[in-house]
């Protein structure tokens with residue numbers, strides 16, 4: 001039961017001009033594809049083969065660095081594609097908007113916090129909006145780490161993520177990470193983030 005590279009939910013050029021076609025082709029077709037293949041190679045023939053990615057993350061601290069990096073690379077990119085859309089941008093509405101206002105003061109404050117987390121993550125990593133004990137929290141992780149991993153510094157259920165590895169922006173933006181982050185807000189798929197928020201809230205309400 002191998003993990004499968006998900007298809008992009010839009011064409012490679014659909015996020016232009018904010019994220020360019022060449023970056024999307026290499027990012028999905030080479031980087032994400034390689035993480036997925038390596039993940040399958042590592043778990044093949046082991047007792048992890050039939051586990052979900054969440055189950056693997058729940059005990060990742062006892063596993064190899066290679067598994068940590070490749071399972072994270074598989075999951076993080078799958079989430080990243082899904083929270084972007086050519087019809088994205090703007091602001092969330094409804095429950096998610098209310099939660100941002102109550103947990104993070106305001107949309108502008110949230111946007112500033114998230115931008116800061118993405119801009120100041122040194123080296124390679126990710127910026128996240130997660131649900132932690134029912135509340136929204138902004139955080140970042142190094143490398144391919146994910147807030148669902150048992151050894152994450154800040155844990156929670158991810159609902160929005162931004163890849164700040166150089167491979168995510170260097171072809172178009174070179175060293176200008178802040179320009180990439182600013183452009184990315186135009187493609188955030190708030191409908192998808194809102195769906196994920198509702199699911200995460202339900203999960204944490206039961207536990």
Ligand code: MN
Nearest residue numbers: 031163165168
């Ligand atoms: Mn990436």
